Amino acid sequence: MKKKKIKIMIDGREIICFQGQTILEVAKKSGLKIPNLCCHPDLEPSGGCRLCLVSIKDRKGFFAACSTKVENGMIITSDSPEIKKLRKINLEMIFAQHVESCRDCMRSYNCRLLNLAEEYNLDLGKFNDRKKDYPVMQFGPAVIFKSQKCIDCRNCVEICQKQGVGFLEIKERGSFLETGPSSEENKDCVYCGQCIVHCPVAAFEEADSVKSVEAAIKDKKNFVVFQFAPSVRVSIGEEFGLPYGTAVTGKLIGALKSLGAKKVFDVSVGADITTIEEANELLERIKKQQKLPMFTSCCPAWVRFVELYYPQFIARLTSVRSPHIILGGIIKKYVAEKEKIDPKRIIVVSIMPCVSKKYEITRKELKLGNLNPVDYVLTVHELACLLKNHSIDLNFVKEENLDQILGEPSGAGVIFGASGGVTESALRSAIRKLTGRKNARINFKKVRGLEEIKEAEVKLGDVPLRVAVVNGLGNAKSILENNPKHYYDYVEVMACPGGCVGGGGQPVPTSSAIRRKRAQSLYEIDKQKRVRLADDNPIIKELYEKFLNKKEVVHKICHTQYYPQQKDKITIWKKQQNH
Amino acid sequence: MNTILKLKKANLLGRGGAGFPTWLKWKLVKKAKAEKKFVICNAAEGEPGVFKDGFLLENFPEEVINGIVLAMEEVGAGKGYIYLNSLYFEKYKNNLKRIIGKKPIVLFKKEKGYISGEETALCEAIEGKRAEPRNKPPYLAEKGLFGFPTLVNNVETFYCVSKICKGEYNHTRFYSISGDVKRPGVFQLPESAAIAEVLKTTGNYPDFDFYVQSGGGASGEILLKEELGRPVSGAGSITIYNKERTDPFVLMGKWADFFMKGNCDKCVPCREGLFRLKQMIEKKNLDKEVLSAILFSLSEASFCSLGRGAAVPFRGFLKKVMNIEV
Numbered sequence: 053m054k055k056k057k058i059k060i061m062i063d064g065r066e067i068i069c070f071q072g073q074t075i076l077e078v079a080k081k082s083g084l085k086i087p088n089l090c091c092h093p094d095l096e097p098s099g100g101c102r103l104c105l106v107s108i109k110d111r112k113g114f115f116a117a118c119s120t121k122v123e124n125g126m127i128i129t130s131d132s133p134e135i136k137k138l139r140k141i142n143l144e145m146i147f148a149q150h151v152e153s154c155r156d157c158m159r160s161y162n163c164r165l166l167n168l169a170e171e172y173n174l175d176l177g178k179f180n181d182r183k184k185d186y187p188v189m190q191f192g193p194a195v196i197f198k199s200q201k202c203i204d205c206r207n208c209v210e211i212c213q214k215q216g217v218g219f220l221e222i223k224e225r226g227s228f229l230e231t232g233p234s235s236e237e238n239k240d241c242v243y244c245g246q247c248i249v250h251c252p253v254a255a256f257e258e259a260d261s262v263k264s265v266e267a268a269i270k271d272k273k274n275f276v277v278f279q280f281a282p283s284v285r286v287s288i289g290e291e292f293g294l295p296y297g298t299a300v301t302g303k304l305i306g307a308l309k310s311l312g313a314k315k316v317f318d319v320s321v322g323a324d325i326t327t328i329e330e331a332n333e334l335l336e337r338i339k340k341q342q343k344l345p346m347f348t349s350c351c352p353a354w355v356r357f358v359e360l361y362y363p364q365f366i367a368r369l370t371s372v373r374s375p376h377i378i379l380g381g382i383i384k385k386y387v388a389e390k391e392k393i394d395p396k397r398i399i400v401v402s403i404m405p406c407v408s409k410k411y412e413i414t415r416k417e418l419k420l421g422n423l424n425p426v427d428y429v430l431t432v433h434e435l436a437c438l439l440k441n442h443s444i445d446l447n448f449v450k451e452e453n454l455d456q457i458l459g460e461p462s463g464a465g466v467i468f469g470a471s472g473g474v475t476e477s478a479l480r481s482a483i484r485k486l487t488g489r490k491n492a493r494i495n496f497k498k499v500r501g502l503e504e505i506k507e508a509e510v511k512l513g514d515v516p517l518r519v520a521v522v523n524g525l526g527n528a529k530s531i532l533e534n535n536p537k538h539y540y541d542y543v544e545v546m547a548c549p550g551g552c553v554g555g556g557g558q559p560v561p562t563s564s565a566i567r568r569k570r571a572q573s574l575y576e577i578d579k580q581k582r583v584r585l586a587d588d589n590p591i592i593k594e595l596y597e598k599f600l601n602k603k604e605v606v607h608k609i610c611h612t613q614y615y616p617q618q619k620d621k622i623t624i625w626k627k628q629q630n631h
Numbered sequence: 632m633n634t635i636l637k638l639k640k641a642n643l644l645g646r647g648g649a650g651f652p653t654w655l656k657w658k659l660v661k662k663a664k665a666e667k668k669f670v671i672c673n674a675a676e677g678e679p680g681v682f683k684d685g686f687l688l689e690n691f692p693e694e695v696i697n698g699i700v701l702a703m704e705e706v707g708a709g710k711g712y713i714y715l716n717s718l719y720f721e722k723y724k725n726n727l728k729r730i731i732g733k734k735p736i737v738l739f740k741k742e743k744g745y746i747s748g749e750e751t752a753l754c755e756a757i758e759g760k761r762a763e764p765r766n767k768p769p770y771l772a773e774k775g776l777f778g779f780p781t782l783v784n785n786v787e788t789f790y791c792v793s794k795i796c797k798g799e800y801n802h803t804r805f806y807s808i809s810g811d812v813k814r815p816g817v818f819q820l821p822e823s824a825a826i827a828e829v830l831k832t833t834g835n836y837p838d839f840d841f842y843v844q845s846g847g848g849a850s851g852e853i854l855l856k857e858e859l860g861r862p863v864s865g866a867g868s869i870t871i872y873n874k875e876r877t878d879p880f881v882l883m884g885k886w887a888d889f890f891m892k893g894n895c896d897k898c899v900p901c902r903e904g905l906f907r908l909k910q911m912i913e914k915k916n917l918d919k920e921v922l923s924a925i926l927f928s929l930s931e932a933s934f935c936s937l938g939r940g941a942a943v944p945f946r947g948f949l950k951k952v953m954n955i956e957v
Contacts, residue, residue, distance in 0.1 A: 099766060100897050102932045114931055119766045138932045141924040145903035178921065179907055204896060222761060227891040228902070 058124035062106075063131065075117035075128060076104055086130050087139060087168055089146070089252045090205035091118040093563040094549065095214070100205050102142050103168070106130045114138065140172045148179035150253055151186075151200040158437050159254040159560065185626075189233065191219075192620040194243035194259055194410045201255040202231055208247035208256060215547070216529035217242055217357070233622055240360055240619040244353040244525065244547040245407030245431075245556015258407045258557060261428045262438050268399045268428065269312040275393050277383055278308045279317040279376060280403040282461075283469030283552040284432050286573040287405065290559040290566075291436030292446040297569030299577055302451025308403075309452050310444050315387070318454055319402065320461030322379030323468040323477070324586035325595070326350060329372040329610050330474070331481035334542055338515065343367050345520075345540040348474050349614075350374040352412035353547035353556075356617060357525055362532050363616040371611040375468065376402040376409065377418055379458070380425030381609040386599040387457055401428045403435050405469070405555030408547070417613050431557025459591025463578030470571035471523035471551030472499035472506060475544040479510055479519075480585050486513045494584050500575065502550050502564055505531070507540075517541050524549045634705045634796060635661065641795045646804065647673055647785030648847065648866040649936070653792070656782060659772035660706040663780035668708040671757075671776065671783045672699050674715045675741045675748025679889060680848025680870040683805035684786035686817040688715075688723045691790055696730050698789025701796055703735075706782055711736035714753050717743075745893025746937055750783040752895065763895045764935035787867075806863060808835055809848065810871035826869055827859035840874040842952060849889045850940040853947035879953055883912045883945060890941045900928040901938035908945065922949065923957040 055070040062075070062084055069078040074097065079086045090101040097118035104117040109127035114135065117128075129135070147169060154160040169176065186200035209231055212220040219241045223232045233241070248256040269276050289298040308316045330348070337346050349355050349369045358365050373381075380400045388395040402409060409429045412418070418425055430438065439446065454460060464480055467473035476496045484492040498508040499521045506521040520536075520543045522528045528545045536543060548554045550567035553574070583589050600606050632640075639654035660668060672695065676684040687695055699711050713727060713736060720740040727738060739757055746752050747762030754776045756762040775781020784792075787805055794800040804822040809815045812835040820829055826845060830836040843858075844851040846865025854861075863869060872882065887909035896902040904925045911917055922945075930942035949955040 097766075098897060099934055100899065102899050102928075102934070105932055116934075121768075134931075137924065138928050141928045142899045142903075142932060145899055145907060145925075145928075148907075149903065179910075182903075182906065204902065206897070227888070228906075229896040 058122065060122050060124070060126040060128065062128045069122055071122070071124075073122050075106060075115070075120050075122055075126075078122055079117060079130065084130065086117050087171070088118060089164060089168075089203070090207060092207055092250055092252075093565075094250065095207060095210045098206060098210070101146065101203070103139050105135055105138055107132065107135065136172070140174065143168055143172050144174050144176075144178050146203050147174060147176060149182050149203050150255075151181045151184050153198075153201070157254055158257060158260075158433065161440070163254075165253055188625040190259060190623040191233065191241040192243055192411050193414050194407045195241060195245060195248065196257045196259055197233070197247075198255050198257065199230075199232070201253055203253050203255070204230060205252060206231060207250040207252065211246045211250045214526050215242075215244060215246055215524065216526035217244070220247060237619060240617075242353045242356040242360065242525070242547065243408035243411045243556075246548060248407065248556050249554075249558060249560050249562045258431050258434060259410055260434070261410065261430055262434050262441070265401055265428050265430060265438065266441070268401070273397060274399045275314050275397045276312060276399045276401060277315045277317065277387075278311075278313040278401050278403060279319050279322075279379055279383070280304060280308070281319045281376060281405055281469065281552065282323060282466050282473070282574065283405045283555065283558070283570060284403050284435075285577075286469070286570045287553065287558050288432050288435060289446060291433065294447070295569075296566045297571075297573040299573050300446060301577075302453070303446050303449045305454060306449040306452040307439055307444050307446055310449060311438065311442060315455040315457075316452075317379060317383065317458045318461050318465075319376045319379055320465030320468065321458050321589075321591060322375030322377075322382070323350075323465035324462050324589050324592045325378050325600070325610060326372050326375045326468075327464055327474070327477040327481050327586040328592065329606070330370050331478045331485060333370050333372060334478060335482055335485065335512075338512070338517070338541060345518075345536050345543045346370055348544045350468070350474060351408070351546050352406075353408035354525065354528065354545045355614060356408065356411070357528065357547065359614055359617040360619075365532060366614045366616065369614055371613065373418065373610055373612050374412065375465070376404065377412070377425045377612075378610050381420055382458065382595065382599065384420065384423050384425060385609065386595070390457060395423055399427045400425065401430060402426050403432065404429050405432050405552045405558045406548075407431060407556040409557075420608065433557060433559055436559070459589070459594075460583075462586050462589040462592075463581035463584035464586045465589075466581070467574050467578045469552045469574050470500070471502065471546050471553075472496075472521045472544065473551065473574070475499045475519055475521050475542065477586060478542075479517075481587055482512055483510075484585060484587055492585070499544075500571075502568055502571070504549075520544070522546070523551050523554070634701055634792070637795050638792065641791075641800055641802075643788070643791050643795065645785060646787035646791065646867065648850075650864075653784065653788055656772065656784070657702065657706055659770070660708075660780045660782040663772055665780050667710075667777075667779045668706055669776045669779060669781040670699055670702045670706065670708040670711045671750075671753065671781060672711070672713045672786060672789055673748060673750065673753065673783055674713055674719055674786045675753060676719070676786070677716055677745050677748055677893070678847045678849050678866065678868075679885075680809045680844070680851070681807050681866045681868045682809075683807045683817045683867060685719055686805060686807075687786050687790050688719055688727070692723065692727055692730055694790045694793040695786055696727070696734075696736065696789075698784075698792035699736060700734060701792055702782055702784065702789065706780075708782065709735060712739050712757060712776075713737075714739045714741055714757065716741045716748075744895065745889070746895045746935075749935060749937060751935075753783070754781065761895075763897055764937070804863075804867050806833075807866075807868040808833060808871075809868070810844075811837065811839075811841065811873040811876070812871050823862055825860050826854065826863055829863065829869060830859070830871075835871070837871055837873070842872050842874060844868075844870040844872065844944065849886050850937075850943055852943050853951055855951055874952075879948070880912050880915055883948065884909065886941075886944055887912060890937070894937055898932075898934035898938060900925075900933045901941065904929045904938075905941060917949070917953075917955060919955060919957060922955070926957055
């Protein structure tokens with residue numbers, strides 16, 4: 053449907069815009085600043101914070117710009133003494149809900165509340181803190197909810213519902229209706245972390261691993277190895293003021309080296325192995341016509357979602373481990389032996405766009421004897437904090453290369469970071485394996501992009517393979533509930549919108565425009581790569597020759613199992629912890 | 632003459648509180664083109680001092696249901712709802728079901744909270760969602776219950792519709808009278824009657840110093856003795872307060888409590904403003920500047936009419952009874 057062009061005026065400026073847009077959208081696009089807190093482009097505007105108030109000529113009262121649609125000829129005023137007065141009192145009351153702990157807050161260097169407080173010259177002593185006795189809660193090993201910082205915008209509840217999880221809900225507390233975790237026995241968090249990236253005031257945070265990693269680096273006994281996930285290279289720059297989606301692979305490696313990393317590897321190399329194993333498993337299942345459709349499993353939030361809510365589908369998940377777990381195993385077994393390092397001394401730190409990876413590494417079945425393939429997970433945002441703590445500015449870091457024992461990834465390994473990437477990589481490999489052709493098909497553009505459910509039919513030899521690529525758990529839910537075996541053979545699911553580029557551990561802000569830029573950047577890297585097929589990657593060939601050459605080793609390093617899960621414990625601290 | 636014209640001629644205004652012309656509301660829903668339409672009778676009645684809908688459900692349920700049926704026929708709605716607060720639901724469900732018989736009208740038990748009587752919030756509740764007010768536009772006449780054009784009217788409005796169509800309407804309304812009075816109850820009197828007249832006719836005019844809250848025992852406006860020459864507003868209630876015996880802080884605290892319990896806590900002015908107001912009342916610390924800012928935000932920046940209306944009694948009371956102009 054073509055949208056009708058209309059003309060409006062904001063603060064004396066004539067603006068051409070489209071019918072159906074909100075005043076706030078138009079203002080943002082035109083570079084006009086209207087203050088707002090609760091509005092997020094991923095969600096329907098709730099109109100709760102009442103900061104984006106404007107007045108409209110010939111209409112009585114004030115209107116929330118986030119939820120008022122533009123109309124032809126509208127004359128809008130976004131600032132006046134009255135509007136200022138309203139914004140100021142509303143901000144003061146919001147501020148009095150939010151117990152500031154700026155010193156401990158991981159987002160204080162870019163805090164929307166603080167910026168507004170300054171702009172509106174708030175009297176922060178006008179009201180006492182309403183929530184000072186509110187508890188801090190931790191969900192599993194992954195997500196922390198500091199309820200004394202919550203400003204009740206309910207974005208977290210909305211996104212949790214949209215994700216089809218519904219763990220966060222509105223509950224009664226005295227005369228207030230507030231956000232909190234569900235106490236229902238069959239509802240639990242899957243640790244996707246979308247609440248974190250949709251919270252405007254950092255009431256939700258990832259469980260902090262920065263201190264532990266700092267301590268691990270400091271301890272000279274340790275041999276600390278960093279590995280970073282595909283999407284990290286195109287998002288970490290944003291934390292240092294670079295444009296959305298800027299690829300900074302070399303600088304990222306340099307920064308990790310300056311932190312004290314003994315070695316730096318690329319999880320995309322692990323992704324190349326995941327690809328090969330997953331393509332094999334897919335071909336096997338298709339041959340036997342068993343356990344179809346096969347579901348991907350690199351996303352631990354998705355895996356937990358299946359294990360908690362749809363255990364009947366557990367057998368459909370591919371048994372292949374996620375890329376960083378595979379690479380972690382290779383580091384502790386293969387690299388350790390080759391470099392003659394005691395594997396017990398090796399600490400593997402994964403830099404992930406993800407919060408649920410913190411949970412994944414606690415899964416017991418992933419252990420290799422006494423060794424954990426990965427010891428710590430830092431989100432992109434945590435890494436940025438860690439670098440800033442050590443005065444390392446990505447902008448001024450020297451670019452460095454990966455440690456070559458584990459080589460370079462193929463383009464297929466890099467696109468894992470975007471929704472559709474796993475599928476495209478696996479298809480490249482599966483078709484190569486089936487046809488043996490050197491010039492097998494590389495590009496599968498139908499599975500790319502941010503669309504929530506993408507479908508494609510791909511010829512695997514003579515057999516048509518029906519593929520679905522899903523991002524956002526809410527969409528996965530609708531696939532699961534509609535008899536997937538009738539429609540698909542292979543289904544990729546990523547819990548977060550857009551896949552890992554929109555992960556819960558990514559920098560804030562996030563939006564579909566930002567996710568698109570990050571994804572484009574990954575596909576650009578893929579395009580530039582000489583090697584675009586996992587099977588053609590020399591290091592992968594070498595690993596299969598020298599290390600992954602026995603069935604038992606492949607099984608141990610690259611495959612895993614899944615189990616129906618119970619509700620995890622919620623830890624509650626009555627008062628805020630000082631850490 | 633069709634029903635809408637009759638309503639227009641009778642100049643019937645909605646009796647739920649907002650006083651919107653009933654004929655216009657009907658016309659908008661009738662005009663809307665859609666495969667389905669709904670009519671909802673709002674019997675959520677929940678404000679202190681307002682109890683006339685319960686009186687009508689007790690005494691004239693046939694008239695109310697007849698009004699609903701007339702509305703469904705006129706606007707072309709295939710299904711009707713009666714949205715009852717839990718007390719009324721339990722008390723009247725059997726009788727109402729008996730009268731409804733095979734007509735396509737169903738009873739719905741209201742969600743907790745005063746806000747779930749707001750017309751868009753009650754649509755959300757019937758849809759099984761959290762009872763929160765919706766953004767307007769779109770108005771219910773275009774996109775109401777389940778996205779279809781919907782007519783929501785109050786119990787008393789439907790009663791009047793029935794009477795108008797039968798030619799028995801004589802421009803009366805039902806007054807809920809309560810507070811420091813001798814004869815509390817529901818009284819049927821002309822809609823144009825002055826408040827003083829209503830009090831006198833019903834034998835309720837006080838012989839002590841007093842003030843009145845008109846149109847709702849929480850959101851109604853405060854009127855002094857000398858202001859009672861006007862007709863009642865809102866939902867048609869009159870609450871009398873004995874000036875000497877009423878503790879102003881207790882009274883304001885009650886209002887604040889009522890709104891805090893009954894609101895949806897979605898928007899800042901209503902959620903935080905009422906809380907801060909309550910705090911100031913409890914501490915008896917009425918800082919004029921802060922009060923003025925909070926009430927300004929409440930009345931001008933609240934999401935829905937509950938918040939905007941909540942400022943009314945405080946502002947009037949502070950000015951007229953406590954001599955604090957905010």
